[in-house]
Amino acid sequence: MKKALFGCIIILFIGTVSFSQQKNGINAIKESDLKRDLYALADDHFRGREAGTIDELKAAVWLADQARLAHLEPAGDDGTYFQFFSLWRNRIAENSSVTVGSRTLKLWQEAAILQTAPAKVDADLVFIADSQTNQTDLKGKAVALILSFKGDNDPYVKINPRRYVLQLIRTKSARLIEQGASAVFVVTDDSIDSTFFPRYAVNLGRGLYDIDGGLNVSVTTKVPVIWLPASFAKEVQESGKHIRIDVNVERFQYPSVNVVAKAEGTGTELKKEYILYSGHIDHDGVRYALAGDSIYNGADDNGSVNVALLAIGRAFTVKPAKRSALFVWHGAEERGLLGSYWYAKHPTVPAKSIIAVLNGDMIGNNHPDSAALLGSSPEHRNSPDLVNAALKANADGPRFKLDQAWDSESHREGFYYRSDHLPYVKQGYPAIFFTTLTHPDYHTPRDEAKTINYPKLKKVTDWMYLTGWAVAEAAEKPAIDPGFKLLR
Ligand SMILES: [Zn+2]
CATH class of the missing domain: 3.50.30.30 (Glucose Oxidase; domain 1)
Structure with a gap:
């Protein structure tokens, strides 16, 4: 009995020491938080979060609230977590x-x-x-x-x-x-x-x-x-x-929104620079019913990254890096990357202060040991420094077997051109795209919280976090390849 108690005390003591010596905030990323948040965000309550509807706005408010609870500071317009923008909708009358x-x-x-x-x-x-x-x-x-x-x-x-x-x-x-x-x-x-x-x-x-x-x-x-x-x-x-x-075509406007939050860095000068983490709020809303379900909940697409960004935010507030971390949950991605086009052209922090963009889209499905890093093939790599930081973080941490085929320019899906890093690449920011790729539930009502692989979601979240952490702590910011050209 006594011996056992003594053992417990030693374990507790070691635990405390290792926590205070922890060189980053990775212990703040918890699978249980990811799961709780994703069950909330991918719930039917948000009706699939379609861009330009009240459902997208409701999800945006929920994300801003979670960012506040994670002690992230508002970094949108006028001291809020929000950057509103107008969507033009063109529709056959x-x-x-x-x-x-x-x-x-x-x-x-x-x-x-x-x-x-x-x-x-x-x-x-x-x-x-x-x-x-x-x-x-x-x-x-x-x-x-x-x-x-x-x-x-x-x-x-x-x-x-x-x-x-x-x-x-x-x-x-x-x-x-x-x-x-x-x-x-x-x-x-x-x-x-x-x-x-x-x-x-x-x-x-x-x-x-x-x-x-x-x-x-x-x-x-x-x-x-x-x-x-x-x-x-x-x-x-x-x-x-x-x-x-x-x-005949009718044309009208209505609002969409980016949610923006930050964790300030500790470096006197370096805190003026940002690592931008990117996800998208919206999914496909209420549509054609399959097997009696008409709500396209988008748990993987892109609830998985939205909750990963919250977890990464907690890690950066527990243990700030030298540079600041910026979190942008984009609106209207599914309608043509519109929130990221808007933010990349109208950032709420000085444009030059964004030194890297780490985008994620669908990170909780497919084989437990595989993932992909788009923007890493020679055809799509606009910053070898940033890609190397991500590859090193993978080698040090989750050791995913990385799919190369989907980052090839000749791949039929053209997947590199289909997520929110693209507008940033067009504006000349170093950018990469983390994903575990599409699956049979992709853009169907079956993409629900219960189909997510949570241990895997935690591993990809760790990987995105550790990549951003390394870039936020590095002496030099990642350089852009001056010869890089978008092929489309
Ligand atoms: Zn997506």
Whole structure:
């Protein structure tokens, strides 16, 4: 009994010594905190946090509140945690119509228009077989085509059919438009998952989003491409049909928001410099139901990084580094990286004081021992110093087996171009992107808190933290590669 008690005292004593000698704040990062926060943020209460809705604003307020509880200081506008900005939304107006023969189709239920752009077409409809697309004079005609995965040997049919079908519609219709088609009707046959049409129809109907000085979305007249479900296969093949298309676009503004907080550094001069940690608040909101669930909770995308940033914030407030840490939870990422485009151009700290951007997007899924660091391949690496800091932190800590393929310029997903580090790269900031990549639950209602691998989420959080810590403590800031050029 006594011996046991004595042992306990020794253990407690050693524990205290090692805590006070801890050279960084990593002990403040706790798997239990990550799990508690993610169950809260990915709850149905926030209805999938869609950009430009009250749900995104509610999630932003929740994050700001958690940042405050973590003792992070506000670093947004006017002494708050918030930087509001305006989204432009361009949407096909309800008075638009598509008529085939005598039948006016129900928009987004029977017909999905691929471009958010005005169009007026009155033409005869001709059906062409897929094999004839290069041989026919199509000037002024509306053309109908049936798309099938049957006999398509492209490996992407199996790897990512959902993404592939849209690429296929776009490339095939572009070819027909080049040959003079005035409108293109694409029917996807029953070899293609029948949920793809209604799922995309909801997305396409939401339209195109932009910010002032952002993506420069063009809503000038375009040749319309209309996607029809498999049930139209017979109808579009009947001869002598006439079509009428009248598409109008409406444009309006509403608010989105970045949440910004900081942990001030200890270095007299170095504390004026920032390591920027980046995640995104929003996900896809309420959409097409799969298995009876219509809320796209985005637990991995990007709840995982949002709660990681809170945990990293706690680590930096427990043990500040020489440089300061800045945390930006971006709004409207899913609508085109709009929050990060806005912040990269309108930072709330002096632009030159941001010396590195550590972005994360989806860090809690897939194989427990694998992860990826995008922006590390020679094609995408704009700062070898920053990449080396991350590789060293991985070697010292979690030792993930790093996937190289997804950071290749030739990878079909183009994943390097799809998250919030990109606007910062465009503004010339050293930037890297931590991720555990996509998975079958990606952008579905199945991406929920219960499917996250929490030990893995903790390991990636540690890795992001230790990378930022090393950069925040280093004598020199990471240099930008002067020869770096974005290839797209
Ligand atoms: Zn994401």
